[in-house]
Amino acid sequence: MYTQAMDVEGAEKARAVTTLAEAELLQRFDARIDDGGFIEAKDWMPEHYRKTLVRQISQHAHSEIVGMLPEGNWVTRAPTLKRKAILLAKIQDEGGHGLYLYAAAETLGTSRDQMLAALHSGKAKYSSIFNYPTLNWADVGVIGWLVDGAAIMNQVPLCRCSYAPYARAMIRICREESFHQRQGYDALLVMMREGTDAQRALVQDAVDRWWWPSLMMFGPPDGESVHGAQSMRWGIKRISNDDLRQKFVDATVQQAQVLGVTLPDPALQWNEQRGHWDYGAIDWAEFWRVVGGDGACNRERLAARVKAWDEGAWVREAALAHAAKQAARERQAA
Amino acid sequence: MSDTTATEWPLWEVFVRTRAGLDHKHCGSLHAADAAMALRMAREVYTRRQEGSSIWVVRSEQIVASDPGDKDMYFDPMEDKVYRHPTFYKLPAEVDHM
Numbered sequence: 001m002y003t004q005a006m007d008v009e010g011a012e013k014a015r016a017v018t019t020l021a022e023a024e025l026l027q028r029f030d031a032r033i034d035d036g037g038f039i040e041a042k043d044w045m046p047e048h049y050r051k052t053l054v055r056q057i058s059q060h061a062h063s064e065i066v067g068m069l070p071e072g073n074w075v076t077r078a079p080t081l082k083r084k085a086i087l088l089a090k091i092q093d094e095g096g097h098g099l100y101l102y103a104a105a106e107t108l109g110t111s112r113d114q115m116l117a118a119l120h121s122g123k124a125k126y127s128s129i130f131n132y133p134t135l136n137w138a139d140v141g142v143i144g145w146l147v148d149g150a151a152i153m154n155q156v157p158l159c160r161c162s163y164a165p166y167a168r169a170m171i172r173i174c175r176e177e178s179f180h181q182r183q184g185y186d187a188l189l190v191m192m193r194e195g196t197d198a199q200r201a202l203v204q205d206a207v208d209r210w211w212w213p214s215l216m217m218f219g220p221p222d223g224e225s226v227h228g229a230q231s232m233r234w235g236i237k238r239i240s241n242d243d244l245r246q247k248f249v250d251a252t253v254q255q256a257q258v259l260g261v262t263l264p265d266p267a268l269q270w271n272e273q274r275g276h277w278d279y280g281a282i283d284w285a286e287f288w289r290v291v292g293g294d295g296a297c298n299r300e301r302l303a304a305r306v307k308a309w310d311e312g313a314w315v316r317e318a319a320l321a322h323a324a325k326q327a328a329r330e331r332q333a334a
Numbered sequence: 335m336s337d338t339t340a341t342e343w344p345l346w347e348v349f350v351r352t353r354a355g356l357d358h359k360h361c362g363s364l365h366a367a368d369a370a371m372a373l374r375m376a377r378e379v380y381t382r383r384q385e386g387s388s389i390w391v392v393r394s395e396q397i398v399a400s401d402p403g404d405k406d407m408y409f410d411p412m413e414d415k416v417y418r419h420p421t422f423y424k425l426p427a428e429v430d431h432m
Contacts, residue, residue, distance in 0.1 A: 040402065089382075092382065096378075099364060172362075317341065319343070322367065322368070
């Protein structure tokens, strides 16, 4: 899963270079980026680059773990044992992806607890796609097909991100993510080809509700993206929001045909001249409303996270106390 | 909900050997209260698809690393020692497979 939120917070101003030594370091940093080189955790980097990455990677991590919630809603109601095992494996993957990303962000000098505190206080964002509810079983399939499909489209270029710990985490994530999309499509195929009319209607209903939010996952249009240009310059972002969105639409149209569902966009039409599918206007007012906290599930998602964190406090403390006691016992025995 | 950095579980680096005969390779890090927990969590996080046959975990603070600032001074002296590579030596074609 993926966060689009890197584009939606106020841009910090890059601080001016103050000393000669700093100017030289910056020059070397820029040269390495231009060269297509990687930046490692202990290398010198501009403060603004560090901040941008902490924000983007931590929001990406938050998205992974909040993304476990809408799917968790269906674990006990999965239609077969096979689907339940698949869903559990996928949800476990999302937790793992969160961990890879938190670890990558920690290399930039921010602690896990600081990041979680920012999430829990509402200061940090996560992908607003997870503020939509999962109303029927087909939603689980559609999340795999469209939401994870959009995520993969977004994440593949991040494997070449200039910040190496992030790029390495993304390589691992992308390797695991393709199972997510395929299992979703597979579940929908079964409903469409072997299901009843009512089940086929469930799939169409889920597609109708998830299509537009999935397109919004790529973030605001290029002209309105506050971090876009700087992130491109630094090799944090490689392909623009609109280009990725177009790529996703182009890839998805045929998949919808094979599945036998209609994408809910009357303006969807092949454009011979562009060699791409044209699509209708996205309701950005809805996007900003959900980002701003007023989606169907914003409060519920955050409350679930905070509850899990607070109720797990005694476990974290007990494990530390146990470890300290064991270590003391071993010292005594030695 | 609080910022409890002081009580955060320590950080561990995880090394995985994918199969017998290969080196252990660094694959990431995680927080765990002690070594046993670090190993168990490393298995859950980094070998869910049979990526490993052996795991090492090391407390991150125990790793001693070279300073990236010294990189040039540290590694460049090897740059002009091309005679350390087999390709430096041009041999007659008949024996060049040596």
